[in-house]
Amino acid sequence: MTQLDAVLAHADAQLDQSLARLFELIRIPSISTEPEYAADCRRAAVWLRDQLAELDFDASVRDTAGHPMVVGHGPAQPGPHVLFYGHYDVQPVDPIALWKTPPFEPSLAPQPDGETYILGRGASDDKGQLLTFIEACRAWKAVTGSLPIRVSMLFEGEEEAGSPSLGPFLEANAEDLKADTILVCDTDMWDRETPAITTMWRGFVSEEFEITTADRDLHSGMFGSAARNATQLLGTIIGKLRAEDGSVAIPGFYDGVEELSEANRREWERLPFDPVKFLGDVGLSIPAGEAGRSVLEQVWARPTAEVHGVWGGYAGDGFKTVIPAKAGAKISFRLVAGQDPHRIRQLFRSFVESLIPGDCSVTFKSYAAAAARSMPLDGALLTKAREALTAEWNRETALAGTGGSIPILGEFKQRLGMDSLLIGFARFDNRIHSPNEKYDLSSFSKGIRSWIRILDAFSET
Template sequence: MTDSTLAAPTTDSALAYAEAHLDDSLERLFALMRVPSVSTDPAYAEACAKAAALLSEELNGLGFQARVAATPGHPMVVAHHEGPGPHVLFYGHYDVQPVDPIDLWRRDPFDPVIETRADGSKTIVGRGASDDKGQLRTFIEACRAWKATAGHLPCRVTILLEGEEESGSTSLEPFLHDNAEELKADFALICDTLMWDTETPGITIGLRGMTGGQVTVRGPSRDLHSGLYGGPARNPIQLLATMLGELKDGEGRVTLPGFYDGVPAVSPDVRASWDALGFDAGAFLREVGLRIPAGEAGYDVLEQSWARPTAEINGIWGGYTGEGFKTVIPAEAHAKISFRLAGTQDPDAVWASFENHVRERLPADCSVEFLTRGPGSQAITLASDSGPLSAARGALDAEWGRSALLGCGGSIPVVNSIRSILGMDTVMVGFALPDDNIHSPNEKYELKSFAKGIRSWVRILGALGTAGEGAA
């Protein structure tokens, strides 16, 4: 047999390997899940270090150059592997949420198990199954399949695994700044997001940004008897409620001047993708006990949730709130406000506009104090036709038969950090489901999500490598 008759290793070879070695992949996942790497509790610091060491050792065994990097908090894992295609940075986190309330778990949260439902479908149950140990392992196992069959990876890969995502990522941005040259790549990959449903994987192309804080309005010098002062004395709760009520008009539009500057329209191809999802807005609201859509007139529920900015009152209090009744006019009133942002809205400009909105309505004998919640974040919007995203979507379509371009109403801070510090966009592909009980008791990850997640990353790496060769 000559060299020319030998079949070159292909994506199909790696897929076959992943399929044949799924049980081994599960054992490695279970070994990681048994490590109680709860980042927010100092009592688990040793466990976090153990998880980082386990991952670093494994990656070195796969041919990566991996190390455990110390931070003021929990360590990072950084690993590099050469490859012929584009350079990608894969981000994940090995830390997990606390398990409380422990009495609601069906079994030990750190003793993972596969449970079988009545219909025969199987789930992986245990803390970290979905967020994020199961998700990050799909990528590592895909790398293993390529190495086992081809002897190399289709792309140049850097892996960054964080240990503080569930406790605020305090060390992340300083670490990115200090190691920017080492971590810079052509683009980043993240597997910490959702599928649309059990049959439709998603690529998240938009994350809303956010800004917000607390406002305190002060009026009289002390709480007043409403029988003596009711009428002539200003009531801070009533004043603040009026100010907040005027944040929106009758059509649900935010009234702050310049608020919609930088908010783009949804492109036709993304709109078509969302329309094809068959989203049931009525069911979405009924699940939370509602049935009448609110929000900005002229936009459907998906667009409101994924692509439009909002102003929300998250809490409001003042005066007497205890048992019984106390007839007072309070000295002060408080509210917590947040704004979800879209497009290129500037968090600082939005908050400044809110402050002006309040001050313009403030009587001369009252005062106001603002407390912001920290630096705001801009929204992230990815081009739906970018090369890496198109390659990833084609790979998902090949594995699942379909895929979806998804928005996300929330924020993933690391995506902003990667863009602002490393100057890179991120392709977000996830295989979790909304009912995975993330952060809750009995966290689970569908076995199908795990198995097909590995296969999906095998295909994505292959597609990215092929695209890179074509570009060359």
């Protein structure tokens, strides 16, 4: 039996104990967005510090303006130095009536297909994912007395609240947190049996704007046609956001946007992706993005403009014949490499302002902004991780993109100058942020085994 085989066997034998620790962590209601749970967030941070201390990490709870960070450094070892990131905070549980089991009383639920669900808030996002890495380190430590490479860990308690303290913390502790790469376990597998490394994610800009026409709502019989209708004007502006071919019609929006690289295109073409099923699963059949682009390109590699909410006029029961004096909308843009989020925000505002009549006005409210990021597909650590995952799952590891945005990765790059490897074991049906969140027991077990293999592979770099 090789050393690697011995560590894997130990992790399998100790799975019940690993699961018991996960249950302990899930029982802590570390909801970061609700002030009454602040003490529980600190309790989760202390719990994680104590787990790292058991593994001979130099671990501490670090205060911030919000919820605390946990930082741990393992002993120096030859080879690369990795920083593992996770978050211990969770989403609120409302609506509580829709939960089939108490959200902070974890349980196991065997399924007809032979899978077993770990139920509870945070089971997947991100406590189960986070613990796969800690338990992998625990197995290495138990069998060999040390880790195969140097490992540091960073856990935050505000990811579900937008990570307001992360940037300043990284800035203030840049030297302490410096490593060769960052490992993030907060993403999905490609499918139930195929592991994935996420190598591309989009940026983000979110805006709210409100139009004002008259100084009050008006009677449509007295002022109809003569007076500007704020809701109709809003509809005109929203309608002009997209061209007939599905592209975004804001002048200058695509400046700097590059075509998908051939390396990425080849990787995506080999993925088992069915665009008809992808849309069919949500009751649709016609792609709405840029004409001539594949569905994967549309959702991973091309920028978007989406309307998330509109208001204006009377929307209650019955009917009220008013001409609205105010109307507004919430808009977001998903961005790709080559687009500056601050420039896109200004282009959008200029676009809206150009459509506002001289006797009307518009105000804007800024929300989040983050740049798009991507990783080279031929990096040494990425290649090693891909080989290790393929060996564990007996499936070729997918190199995937994501249509979502992950602002923390921009913070890591900007503040620490470090790229991130995104390797997660969640599944699309884990119901994160929703009632009855679950994490598959096989994801937890094979996630631990996967990290054991990755750490071993990195030691050979």
